[in-house]
Amino acid sequence: MSRATTELPSTTKAFLARPDTAALTTLRRDGTPHITPVRFTLDTATGLARVTTLAKAREARHVVAGGPGARVALCQADGFRWVTLEGRATVTDDPERLAEAIRRYTARYRAAPPALPGLVVIEIAVDRLLSLNL
Incomplete structure (x- = not known):
């Protein structure tokens, strides 16, 4: 369990519950950042x-290439309000964990993610949270 998320102010929790997208930053093999817009829970x-x-x-x-504990960051922003979640990530296609990710996604975005072959879930154990104006 992460203190970074369990002790969030209600305004930050509400902001992170909105059906917005975020920017997911991962690292390429050469260490340069790759940023992708994503939906998350x-x-x-x-x-x-x-x-x-x-x-x-x-x-x-x-x-996967980053190995066990690869570091990633998720940033959800709205104007001058933003929250960045950082942590160690893993990728899994475990049916139970994928089903839980889909359930949560569907609840947040009111629609299931596309049911495409090869669907996986990136799980991020958040250990740091940064924010502004929340």
């Missing part, structure tokens, strides 16, 4: 953020 009780994507997508491949 955050379980504030456990500190786990989830992004559904395809196994062949660059962001998933970067996390």
Whole structure:
């Protein structure tokens, strides 16, 4: 469990619950950042953020190539208000974990993610949170 997410002010929790997109930053093999717009969910009780994507997508491949504990960042912004979630990421196609990610995604965005072959979930154990104006 992450103190970074369990002790969030209600305004920050409300901001992160909005059906907005975020920018997911992963690292290429050469260490340069790759930024992708994504939809995500955050379980504030456990500190786990989830992004559904395809196994062949660059962001998933970067996390896998980064090895166990690859660092990533998610940033949701609205004007001069923003929250960045940082943490260690893993990629899984475990049916139960993928089903939980889809359930949470559907609840937040009021529609399921595309049911495409090769769907995986990037799970981010959030250990740092930065924010402005929340």
